[in-house]
Amino acid sequence: KAGVTQTPRYLIKTRGQQVTLSCSPISGHRSVSWYQQTPGQGLQFLFEYFSETQRNKGNFPGRFSGRQFSNSRSEMNVSTLELGDSALYLCASGQGLQETQYFGPGTRLLVL
């Protein structure tokens, strides 16, 4: 089976812009989670979707949003980008609750 794929792999934006990141889960996986990784804060949970519904949400401002499509693919959107949003954004997919999450290669976002 193909692994979790994320696009794009690298992205450069300027403050105030918005960005959309995409994640395709492993075939058959219905849960998709998003994480932000920075040197200062480490790996932090953003949100999780299952069957097109957001089940869990982390402590991030409303500028961070996401959605999941019927084919389980997910997108994450960040509006009004700030310098502090520069990070590696990781997507993980799993079959359900308390099942292993498998991570994609990540999208590295740089905000100038």
Add this chain to the structure above:
Amino acid sequence: SQELEQSPQSLIVQEGKNLTINCTSSKTLYGLYWYKQKYGEGLIFLMMLQKGGEEKSHEKITAKLDEKKQQSSLHITASQPSHAGIYLCGADIGGAQKLVFGQGTRLTINP
């Protein structure tokens, strides 16, 4: 404060030596995951532990979850250069599909 504390934060060992990384929580862990990450890349799943006292091994890596399900250790036997990277423990503390992670342990293997 971190919900998961990893120690040590950094580890340098000579090739062939054994090493242990610890992961501690003040709360009961519903599931404990160990991942490995090469710098700037995605996380590679190593092992998942769910039951108190559980121990799993894969090649030269062994992970254990204590009886109280609040501490886990990752042990590498006869380390090799391929073991170098950042090791992260992640835990499902709330019982939902929401993992919290430790700060990571950066492992360097010297020849």
